[in-house]
Amino acid sequence: MTPAARISAAFEVLADIDARRRPAADALKDWGLSHRFAGSKDRAAIASLVYDALRRKASAGWIMGETTPRAIMLGMLRLQRGMEPDAIAALCSGERFAPEPLTADERARLENANLEGAPAHVAGDFPDWIEPSLQEFFGEDLVPEMQALTTRAPLDLRVNTLKISSREEAHDALPHLGAVETPLSPLGLRIAPSEDGRGPAVQSEPEFLKGWIEIQDEGSQLVALLSGVKPGEQVVDLCAGGGGKTLALAAQMDNHGQIYATDNDARRLAPIHDRLARAGVRNVQVRTPRARADAVTDLDGKIDCVLVDAPCTGVGTWRRNPDAKWRLRPGSLEIRRREQEAVLDRAARLVKPGGRIVYITCSILPEENDDALSAFMERHDGFTPMTMDRALEQTGLGHLRNVVRPTAHGLQLTPHRTGTDGFYAAILVRNP
Secondary structure (H helix, E strand, O other), rough: OOOHHHHHHHHHHHHHHHHHOOOHHHHHHHHHHHHOOOOOOOOOOOOHHHHHHHHOOHHHHHHHOOOOOHHHHHHHHHHHOOHHHHHHHHOOOOOOOOOOOOOOHHHHOOOOOOOOOHHHHHHHOOOHHHHHHHHHHHHHHHHHHHOOOOOOOOEEEEEOOOOOOOOOHHHHHHHHHEEEEEEOOOOOOEEEEOOOOOOOOOOOHHHHHHOOEEOOOOOHHHHHHHOOOOOEEEEEOOOOOOHHHHHHHHHHHHOOOOEEEOOOOHHHHOOOOHHHHHOOOOOOEEEOOOOOOOOOOOHOOOOOEEEOOOOOHHHHOOOOOOHHHOOOOOHHHHHHHHHHHHHHHHHHHEEEEEEEEEEEOOOOOOHHHHHHHHHHHHOOEEEEEOOOOHHHOOOOOOOOOOEEEEEOOOEOOOOOHOOOOOEEEEEEEEEO
């Protein structure tokens, strides 16, 4: 397919997403199935165009004066990819499979494209209804913070110290991936995003198959380290899902002590067993709930650390899932808040006196972060937030002080400040 034909295809996919309000991945898959002539490079290029357009949907629509798939795509090419109007016009020739030629108005808008005077939710490309809470939290940094969430995320790897002695050894084994050491996590390697949006096939690398490395955002690595779990402790990962943070905790504990991995959705636990085996983890007991029965009742009051990787809106992952931002609704936030309340209440029963709850979300919304913990502490006496200075010092992460954004109860990582996904973390200590 020609570059122009790929843009026409991206128009079709965007129109399908709008019409059916469906995830971009589903629309792209259906397009590929109905256009089998398109090769893997074509499909990757079309996906990259679609996701970039969704990243800049509001700002692209603003400069073009309308929000049709064509307008959003043209505006994205100007704003996100920095293409000059002449280059965009050359793609829109109207020839076979190419988009129709630019109108005079489209040409003028592309030539004068700027976001001067645009509202914050337009300049930052996010739903307008979450602006008040974000404005209160970020203040003057709101637009830069949200614009950072429109960029492409790198591919981060975590070195598994249960299988390999150092990050340097893993780095030297993967020269063909062009990985560099992450600036904040002592365990991370980073692969920059490619122009066509396709990342390397890391999961087919021998080092991955041997368990030397795991795919994990640097922010996720950091909040796992912040838990401060130690060999010999009793730990519950209460929302373990596929096991990404469970694996990180097991490595921090050097396979000593015990981790109980569970989740209220048994289906989410399915991948964890193979991942544990590949990573060489021996101190994890997977507790699968039966008929939604609690799988860790016998552990109440016995646990040193309860990790709550809470269900949330996922706003902090919008670099990777840009279509999710436009499907977010107030009702979905309220559902997540109720789920967070339930899982925190469950954690409170598990943790022993002197133990701690490590609360994590991949969100930047205060309602899911500090507000959730404030409400929890109103419901439960006897829990005190650990100061982040103390937590960073205890876990050897003092170098984060100058880059993380402190909050009332914890800290916030963001693409703008830390180059990671948007992660929140806080530690609540149960009074002895």
